Amino acid sequence: MTCRGGAGHGQRPSASLSRVSPGRLSTCRACTHNICMVSDFFYPNMGGVEGHIYQLSQCLIERGHKVIIVTHAYGSRKGIRYLTNGLKVYYLPLKVMYNQSTATTLFHSLPLLRYIFVRERVTIIHSHSSFSAMAHDALFHAKTMGLQTVFTDHSLFGFADVSSVLTNKLLTVSLCDTNHIICVSYTSKENTVLRAALNPEIVSVIPNAVDPTDFTPDPFRRHDSVITIVVVSRLVYRKGTDLLSGIIPELCQKYPNLNFIIGGEGPKRVILEEVRERYQLHDRVRLLGALEHKDVRNVLVQGHIFLNTSLTEAFCMAIVEAASCGLQVVSTRVGGIPEVLPENLIILCEPSVKSLCEGLEKAVFQLKSGALPPPENIHNIVKTFYTWRNVAERTEKVYDQVAGEAVLPLDKRLDRLVSHCGPLTGCIFALLAVFSFLFLILLRWVTPDSIIDVAVDATGPKGAWTHQYPYRKKVDENNEVSKTR
Amino acid sequence: MEDEQSFSDICGGRLALQRRCYSPSCLEFCLSCPRITLRSLTAVTCTVWLAAYGLFTLCENSMILSAAIFITLLGLLGYLHFVKIDHETLLIIDSLGIQMTSSYASGKESTTFIEMGEVKDVVINEAIYMQKVIYYLCILLKDPVEPHGISQVVPLFQGGRRQDHLCIQQKVSLGDGGILASSGRQKVKDTFNFFNLMFSG
Numbered sequence: 250m251t252c253r254g255g256a257g258h259g260q261r262p263s264a265s266l267s268r269v270s271p272g273r274l275s276t277c278r279a280c281t282h283n284i285c286m287v288s289d290f291f292y293p294n295m296g297g298v299e300g301h302i303y304q305l306s307q308c309l310i311e312r313g314h315k316v317i318i319v320t321h322a323y324g325s326r327k328g329i330r331y332l333t334n335g336l337k338v339y340y341l342p343l344k345v346m347y348n349q350s351t352a353t354t355l356f357h358s359l360p361l362l363r364y365i366f367v368r369e370r371v372t373i374i375h376s377h378s379s380f381s382a383m384a385h386d387a388l389f390h391a392k393t394m395g396l397q398t399v400f401t402d403h404s405l406f407g408f409a410d411v412s413s414v415l416t417n418k419l420l421t422v423s424l425c426d427t428n429h430i431i432c433v434s435y436t437s438k439e440n441t442v443l444r445a446a447l448n449p450e451i452v453s454v455i456p457n458a459v460d461p462t463d464f465t466p467d468p469f470r471r472h473d474s475v476i477t478i479v480v481v482s483r484l485v486y487r488k489g490t491d492l493l494s495g496i497i498p499e500l501c502q503k504y505p506n507l508n509f510i511i512g513g514e515g516p517k518r519v520i521l522e523e524v525r526e527r528y529q530l531h532d533r534v535r536l537l538g539a540l541e542h543k544d545v546r547n548v549l550v551q552g553h554i555f556l557n558t559s560l561t562e563a564f565c566m567a568i569v570e571a572a573s574c575g576l577q578v579v580s581t582r583v584g585g586i587p588e589v590l591p592e593n594l595i596i597l598c599e600p601s602v603k604s605l606c607e608g609l610e611k612a613v614f615q616l617k618s619g620a621l622p623p624p625e626n627i628h629n630i631v632k633t634f635y636t637w638r639n640v641a642e643r644t645e646k647v648y649d650q651v652a653g654e655a656v657l658p659l660d661k662r663l664d665r666l667v668s669h670c671g672p673l674t675g676c677i678f679a680l681l682a683v684f685s686f687l688f689l690i691l692l693r694w695v696t697p698d699s700i701i702d703v704a705v706d707a708t709g710p711k712g713a714w715t716h717q718y719p720y721r722k723k724v725d726e727n728n729e730v731s732k733t734r
Numbered sequence: 735m736e737d738e739q740s741f742s743d744i745c746g747g748r749l750a751l752q753r754r755c756y757s758p759s760c761l762e763f764c765l766s767c768p769r770i771t772l773r774s775l776t777a778v779t780c781t782v783w784l785a786a787y788g789l790f791t792l793c794e795n796s797m798i799l800s801a802a803i804f805i806t807l808l809g810l811l812g813y814l815h816f817v818k819i820d821h822e823t824l825l826i827i828d829s830l831g832i833q834m835t836s837s838y839a840s841g842k843e844s845t846t847f848i849e850m851g852e853v854k855d856v857v858i859n860e861a862i863y864m865q866k867v868i869y870y871l872c873i874l875l876k877d878p879v880e881p882h883g884i885s886q887v888v889p890l891f892q893g894g895r896r897q898d899h900l901c902i903q904q905k906v907s908l909g910d911g912g913i914l915a916s917s918g919r920q921k922v923k924d925t926f927n928f929f930n931l932m933f934s935g
Contacts, residue, residue, distance in 0.1 A: 329860045329867070342862065360865035368867060700746040702869070704860075 289381035291320040308641030315709025335707030335714030353382035434564040434585030461632035466575030466624035479552030484515030489558030495602035514539035575624020759828035
């Protein structure tokens with residue numbers, strides 16, 4: 250819950266803020282930014298990061314900023330496209346290497362990215378996801394070009410295995426001279442600060458959001474003669490499917506009118522099927538298999554209680570979605586979960602079968618005695634917690650702060666790299682930074698900034714889509730259509 | 735009536751645009767690219783020959799030298815005949831059509847004519863070209879089968895795919911023309927008016 254108490258460290262009145270004079274800060278508040286979001290992951294690919302970038306950009310456009318998105322080409326979708334409200338997307342023809350992430354050489358993308366940054370007059374580069382090579386490339390180039398940089402980390406990492414060690418090292422290099430970092434929960438912040446050896450003062454916490462209009466309660470869809478417990482998660486070890494297999498028989502024996510609906514697919518599905526077989530629970534435990542995101546709501550509204558058995562979680566979207574549908578949430582107390590919902594909407598348990606059963610019994614007792622608030626009320630409370638408008642507002646504060654900060658000049662950047670990233674890695678990347686600077690000088694000599702023409706703004710203060718034209722109403726109508734989609 | 739304006743192309747070179755207005759319904763635009771300079775010609779020839787001499791000193795085969803001569807000659811011919819465009823003309827006659835003529839440096843001319851009935855729209859498009867992102871002007875042709883479809887996109891001023899500056903500067907003057915930016919391009923219903931507006935800036 251602490252994460253709802255303001256923009257985390259974005260508002261702290263400490264050292265780095267005091268460098269900016271108050272007068273300058275207030276002018277920054279009023280001014281708008283030209284923001285470039287960079288990530289390998291964007292529509293037509295689907296997922297959490299993609300949705301995050303899209304929703305955040307739309308809300309920033311609404312607040313009067315100019316936003317463009319740079320990603321790599323997806324099949325025949327390359328070149329320049331416009332989305333709702335004039336959100337401009339560059340699909341760059343770069344080779345995809347692995348898992349929708351582009352190959353990185355740190356140099357080959359510089360000419361195009363530089364051209365785009367110059368012609369769009371970008372002032373802030375905002376990269377997303379530590380898995381995206383393009384995001385790291387853009388950070389590197391932006392620092393060479395002297396632009397302000399912000400990075401959002403969307404996932405938790407380990408420290409022990411080889412791949413984590415390597416990624417963590419790269420993250421250290423990439424983030425050591427980035428102006429500001431955003432994490433989705435305090436647990437994720439702690440994780441990122443440790444992994445990348447960062448100063449925690451430059452890390453802000455801004456949680457994800459859900460679209461509350463997608464997750465509305467529908468009490469007529471559930472049968473009040475029986476109690477239904479819903480579980481929606483991938484059926485893997487990390488999500489605690491083993492705990493679930495222990496809970497099901499115990500509760501089914503105790504309460505004859507208790508049913509389970511389980512949505513999701515994964516290697517641990519076999520365990521659940523075994524349990525169902527052994528205790529003859531075919532009519533009481535329904536396994537739905539893999540669910541599409543749009544079907545999740547229809548499953549959620551059939552239940553009374555939502556059970557989450559995760560063993561690790563950065564910021565659990567599933568419990569927010571369930572609470573938004575008006576369900577009582579029972580969850581394990583791990584990772585960032587205790588931050589997500591207030592205590593009266595969630596029952597937190599230790600990650601053990603015994604503790605989870607006690608939590609569920611408590612929820613069932615509350616349900617039977619009628620102590621639970623009606624779903625509509627829960628929805629009305631939850632829908633105010635995590636809105637994209639709020640996320641955009643808090644991200645804007647980060648931008649305002651970053652815009653007042655200085656970008657490290659080359660000599661200081663090299664010092665920082667060598668002192669922060671260890672002698673060997675530091676020197677290698679310092680050398681690469683010098684090469685990239687020389688390459689930039691060459692590019693500037695071949696095509697000077699003055700002959701790169703300025704792109705027409707679709708969004709922002711001089712946006713062609715938002716002002717000037719009487720077609721605005723038409724555009725708005727189209728938005729409605731695409732939003733309801 | 736004739737006026738001349740100068741613009742720069744995407745590499746920073748100069749372009750001259752002449753606009754001739756023969757009658758209220760007949761307009762001609764002529765875009766002249768800079769001529770090939772003696773300096774650039776000498777530079778390219780010297781580089782090729784120096785490289786050839788370098789190779790010759792290494793492997794002492796005189797074939798390399800004669801090959802270099804042929805490469806320079808053929809390259810120059812090909813460049814003048816197929817690549818280097820001296821000037822491009824766009825003749826628009828209201829209610830009749832659009833004629834595009836490009837004259838190459840060798841004297842070769844190629845002409846295309848598009849009937850006004852085939853033109854669906856004239857748009858300014860944005861594309862990634864080499865390591866650059868450029869604006870270019872193009873004509874959309876109607877699909878004879880499908881009334882709302884587009885059968886072909888004809889880029890104008892091909893040699894002036896180097897003339898994004900031209901488009902972009904004109905676009906400012908287009909602002910008042912009631913142009914809607916839709917799906918990344920400027921749309922205009924009346925083609926003739928578009929050109930009139932476009933180059934009167």
